[in-house]
Amino acid sequence: MTKRSYINGLPLVLLLSGMSTPAFAGSEDVVVENAWSRASIGVNRPGAAYMTVRNTGEDTVTLTGLTTPLAVMPQIHETKTNADGVSSMAPADEITIEPGQSVALEPGGLHAMLMKLQNPMIEGETFPLTLTFSDGGEVTVEVPILGIAARGPES
Amino acid sequence: MQRRHVVQYGAAGVGAVALMLGVGWWRVDGPGAPKPAGQRPLPLSAMDFRLTDHEGNEVGPETLIGRPTMVFFGFTYCPDVCPTTLSDISGWLEDLGDEAARMNVVFITVDPERDTVEAMAEYVGYFHPAIRGWTGPANQVARAAEGFRAxxxxxxxxxxxxxxxxxxxVFLFDAKGELVTMIDYHEPREFAVPKIRRALTEVVEGAT
Structure with a gap:
C-alpha cells in the first residue's frame, strides 16, 4: 500500500521539484491541529489517532504515510458505514489536500491506525507522529493521549 | 374536440398522480426505502441465544425483558468505531442521568475468540458503568446477531x-422487548437522546 502510494506520487514529485525552488513543494506549509488519541489497554489492540491536517500553502500536497516510534505499522485507515449500518475499515488511498483546504482525521472516518504498538498508550502522555508527503517532506506532531472514552481533542 | 382534450388532460392527470404515488411508494416503503435495507430485528422474546456477561453471569435475550434495552455489536480490538460508539453511548447515558439506571445497555462482541469474559470486563470498565459486555461461544454470538439481524x-x-x-x-427495545428504533453509528446526541427517551417512555405506556 505505502509502496504503491509512493509510486503513484512520484510523477507529482518530479513535476513539482522541477518547478519550485524550495526543497519541498508544499509540505512545509502543512499545519497539523487538534491532534489527539485514546489510551490503549496494553499493546495487543491497535490504537487510533485523530487530527486536522491543514494545507496553508499554495501547492497541493499529498499525504502518503505515517511513521512513529510508538507503532511498527502506522497507517491511515478509513471507516465506512454502508446503508445497512455495517461499518468496515480499510487502508485509505493517499490523501490529497488542495491549497487552503484541510482534511479531518476524526472518529468514524479517516484515522491514523497504530498497529503493533511498541508501548502501551498511557493517558496523559504524548507520542510523536510523523506525516510523510509525496514531495518528500515530513511534518511531526506530538499527539496527546487522552482517556479511552475520550470523544474529541478537548475531552 | 373540447371533450377529447378534457379526457386527454384527465388521463394525463391520473397518470401523473399514479406516478407520484408510485415514486412515493418506492421511496417510503418500496425497494428505494432508505433505512430498512436489512430486516428488522426480531422482538427479544423471539430470540434465542446463551451468552456470558463480563461478570460471568449466564445471560440471554430474556435477561433484557422487563426494562428498556440498548444493544450494539462490536469488538474490543476495534480502534475507531467501537470506542467511539461506547463513548457516544456513555455521553447519552450521562445526559439521561438517573433515567439511565432504568435501562439495560449491552455490548455484544462479534469477536469472541479474542474477547473473553476477562477482556470484556476490562474494556467495559473504562466506559459508563451501565454498559454490560456479553461474549460466548461463536455459534451463540452468531445466533444473537441473527436475531438482531446484525x-x-x-x-x-x-x-x-x-x-x-x-x-x-444501536438497537433500542422497549421493556416488553419490542424494537422501538435504531440509532445510526455516530448519530448526533441531539437525535440519539430523544430516541432513547422514547424507548424509556414506551415502558410507561406499556404498563397502563
Missing amino acids: SYERVPTEGGDYTMNHTAS
Missing part, C-alpha cells in the same frame, strides 16, 4: 492480524 465478518489485515466488519447501529 451482520459481521472477519477480515484479515496486513500484519497477519484481523479486524471485524460489523453492524454499528
Whole structure:
C-alpha cells in the first residue's frame, strides 16, 4: 500500500521539484491541529489517532504515510458505514489536500491506525507522529493521549 | 374536440398522480426505502441465544425483558468505531442521568475468540458503568446477531492480524422487548437522546 502510494506520487514529485525552488513543494506549509488519541489497554489492540491536517500553502500536497516510534505499522485507515449500518475499515488511498483546504482525521472516518504498538498508550502522555508527503517532506506532531472514552481533542 | 382534450388532460392527470404515488411508494416503503435495507430485528422474546456477561453471569435475550434495552455489536480490538460508539453511548447515558439506571445497555462482541469474559470486563470498565459486555461461544454470538439481524465478518489485515466488519447501529427495545428504533453509528446526541427517551417512555405506556 505505502509502496504503491509512493509510486503513484512520484510523477507529482518530479513535476513539482522541477518547478519550485524550495526543497519541498508544499509540505512545509502543512499545519497539523487538534491532534489527539485514546489510551490503549496494553499493546495487543491497535490504537487510533485523530487530527486536522491543514494545507496553508499554495501547492497541493499529498499525504502518503505515517511513521512513529510508538507503532511498527502506522497507517491511515478509513471507516465506512454502508446503508445497512455495517461499518468496515480499510487502508485509505493517499490523501490529497488542495491549497487552503484541510482534511479531518476524526472518529468514524479517516484515522491514523497504530498497529503493533511498541508501548502501551498511557493517558496523559504524548507520542510523536510523523506525516510523510509525496514531495518528500515530513511534518511531526506530538499527539496527546487522552482517556479511552475520550470523544474529541478537548475531552 | 373540447371533450377529447378534457379526457386527454384527465388521463394525463391520473397518470401523473399514479406516478407520484408510485415514486412515493418506492421511496417510503418500496425497494428505494432508505433505512430498512436489512430486516428488522426480531422482538427479544423471539430470540434465542446463551451468552456470558463480563461478570460471568449466564445471560440471554430474556435477561433484557422487563426494562428498556440498548444493544450494539462490536469488538474490543476495534480502534475507531467501537470506542467511539461506547463513548457516544456513555455521553447519552450521562445526559439521561438517573433515567439511565432504568435501562439495560449491552455490548455484544462479534469477536469472541479474542474477547473473553476477562477482556470484556476490562474494556467495559473504562466506559459508563451501565454498559454490560456479553461474549460466548461463536455459534451463540452468531445466533444473537441473527436475531438482531446484525451482520459481521472477519477480515484479515496486513500484519497477519484481523479486524471485524460489523453492524454499528444501536438497537433500542422497549421493556416488553419490542424494537422501538435504531440509532445510526455516530448519530448526533441531539437525535440519539430523544430516541432513547422514547424507548424509556414506551415502558410507561406499556404498563397502563
